[in-house]
Amino acid sequence: MLDKMKIWKSTKEPDTLDDRIRECLNYKIPNHIAIIMDGNGRWANKRAMPRIAGHHEGMKTVRPITRLCNRLGVKVLTLYAFSTENWIRPKLEVEYLMKLPEEFLGTFLPELIEENVQVQMMGDRSQIPAHTLSAVEKAVQETAHNDGLILNFALNYGSRSEIITAVKSLADEVEKGNLSANEINDTIFSSHLMTGHLEDPDLLIRTSGEIRLSNFMLWQLAYAEFWFTDVLWPDFSDAHLIEAIEAYQKRSRRFGGLQSEET
Ligand code: IPE
Numbered sequence: 253m254l255d256k257m258k259i260w261k262s263t264k265e266p267d268t269l270d271d272r273i274r275e276c277l278n279y280k281i282p283n284h285i286a287i288i289m290d291g292n293g294r295w296a297n298k299r300a301m302p303r304i305a306g307h308h309e310g311m312k313t314v315r316p317i318t319r320l321c322n323r324l325g326v327k328v329l330t331l332y333a334f335s336t337e338n339w340i341r342p343k344l345e346v347e348y349l350m351k352l353p354e355e356f357l358g359t360f361l362p363e364l365i366e367e368n369v370q371v372q373m374m375g376d377r378s379q380i381p382a383h384t385l386s387a388v389e390k391a392v393q394e395t396a397h398n399d400g401l402i403l404n405f406a407l408n409y410g411s412r413s414e415i416i417t418a419v420k421s422l423a424d425e426v427e428k429g430n431l432s433a434n435e436i437n438d439t440i441f442s443s444h445l446m447t448g449h450l451e452d453p454d455l456l457i458r459t460s461g462e463i464r465l466s467n468f469m470l471w472q473l474a475y476a477e478f479w480f481t482d483v484l485w486p487d488f489s490d491a492h493l494i495e496a497i498e499a500y501q502k503r504s505r506r507f508g509g510l511q512s513e514e515t
Pocket residue numbers: 289290291292293294295333334335338349460
């Protein structure tokens with residue numbers, strides 16, 4: 253289906269960030285934004301600081317970006333916080349990363365509740381330390397009735413393992429006779445993923461200059477628009493998010509069809 257996205261028609265360059273935000277709101281805002289928050293370590297290295305200082309600074313970026321997404325009416329913001337591959341990092345770094353959700357939610361949860369944000373988490377819960385998981389589950393529970401922005405943390409998330417889990421559960425359904433192999437289609441497959449209840453991302457942002465997916469939402473990003481920036485995650489600001497959305501609004505999403513003027 254063709255996206256009814258308006259073409260960017262602005263004649264004057266809006267100057268202040270607030271003007272740009274208002275201008276953005278005249279066009280299609282992505283429903284689901286997914287971000288690979290990368291570059292914390294390099295941010296710290298550049299300042300001769302330990303990598304964990306970069307993670308701490310990166311955590312601080314989440315707050316304004318969440319706020320702005322909420323203000324723009326984005327429905328889902330998925331943040332890649334820890335991958336299934338990140339366990340191979342030094343023990344102290346992993347331990348620190350597993351403390352960050354507590355620290356972040358410890359200070360930010362009341363504001364999330366007040367702003368009607370709903371916290372969710374996707375990833376393999378079985379390996380996550382109990383203290384981390386209980387902080388996340390508390391936030392999930394306390395915001396479950398909110399119906400504003402969904403703030404979805406990908407924590408111990410890996411797309412291949414998510415896909416394998418989905419395949420296993422489908423195979424199980426087939427074995428039990430609840431489903432025939434022939435019936436399996438896009439919709440049924442999607443519903444077995446951790447994002448089964450969410451729309452696919454419209455816009456993927458990756459910071460730090462790396463141009464790869466690093467095992468993130470391989471299925472769900474099939475038709476997302478990609479936006480890469482050299483900016484390191486701790487330096488990522490509201491202006492950068494607006495820049496990404498402006499770029500998104502100028503794209504022509506065809507989903508395999510033709511541009512609407514050509515039909
Ligand atoms: C992203 O920053 C955060 C996580 C992967 C947890 P990095 O820690 O990957 O930072 P760089 O890529 O080493 O700079």
